[in-house]
Amino acid sequence: MPVVSVKRLDIPDVMLFEFRIFEDNRGFFTELWKRGEYLALGLPYDFVQVNLSHSRPNVVRGLHYQLKPSEQGKLVYVVKGRVFDVAVDVRRGSPWFSKWVGVELRPGQALWVPPGFAHGFQAIEESWFLYLVTKEYDQAGERCVNWNDPVIGVKWPxxxxxxxxxxxxxxxxxxxxxxxxxxxxxxx
Structure with a gap:
């Protein structure tokens, strides 16, 4: 099993995963996604696109999302470095609407950001960041929210x-x- 632990954050639809890492004198190996395991966790999603970004320290990307019918769920993973990763609930009628959760991610951890959430991060140090997404990028459906909106109140590093x-x-x-x-x- 690649997933060692799952933690639901203050918005329980957003989950933090810790992965088993096999390390030796050659380096390391880890499994990030095993369909059956995620199905057992109640995440019936398949990923259709994988993105990789590189960010220098203090770069902020986001807060991004895609409108229906192109809404994306994202499993995000830091390959190298550290980021402060944020999910903002933009689902009307949600008890958490406009609320955010944030965690510092490092290699060996991933954050599940479900559809209906704006996503962004700030690189704490130089970072390589992998996104596995449930729907392909759709420029016409892409939207964003101001990263420093005082109503949301993200506490960026x-x-x-x-x-x-x-x-x-x-x-x-x-x-x-x-x-x-x-x-x-x-x-x-």
Whole structure:
């Protein structure tokens, strides 16, 4: 079994996974995704696209999501480095709407970000970040929320030194962002 532990965060649909790592004098090996194991955990998703990003320290990416019918669930994993990873609930009617959870991720851990959540991270150090997603990228459905929206109130590690793309700087606050998700409990 690749997954050693699963922790539901304060928004219980978002889960933190710890993986078994086999390490020796050659390096290490770990399994990140085994379909049957995730099905047993109540995650009936298959991944259709894998993305890899490289970020320098203090880079912020996000907060991104895709509208229905292209909504994505994401299993995100730090290959090398450390990031502060964030999921924001953008499902109308959710008891956690506009609330966020964040964790520091390092190699050996992954975060499950379900559909209906905006996702982003800040690199604490130079980092390589792997995303396994449940639906392909859809430029027409892509949306974002301002990374530093005071209504959401994410406590980023370094706001003064944050480095963002022009696109992410221009993201609207949640109150002005388009989102078409309705809350239905997805916790198994």
């Amino acid at each position: 370094n706001t003064a030194g944050a480095i963002l793309s022009d696109r992410d700087k221009a993201c609207p606050p949640l109150s002005q962002a388009e989102h078409n998700f309705e809350y239905t409990p997805i916790t198994p």
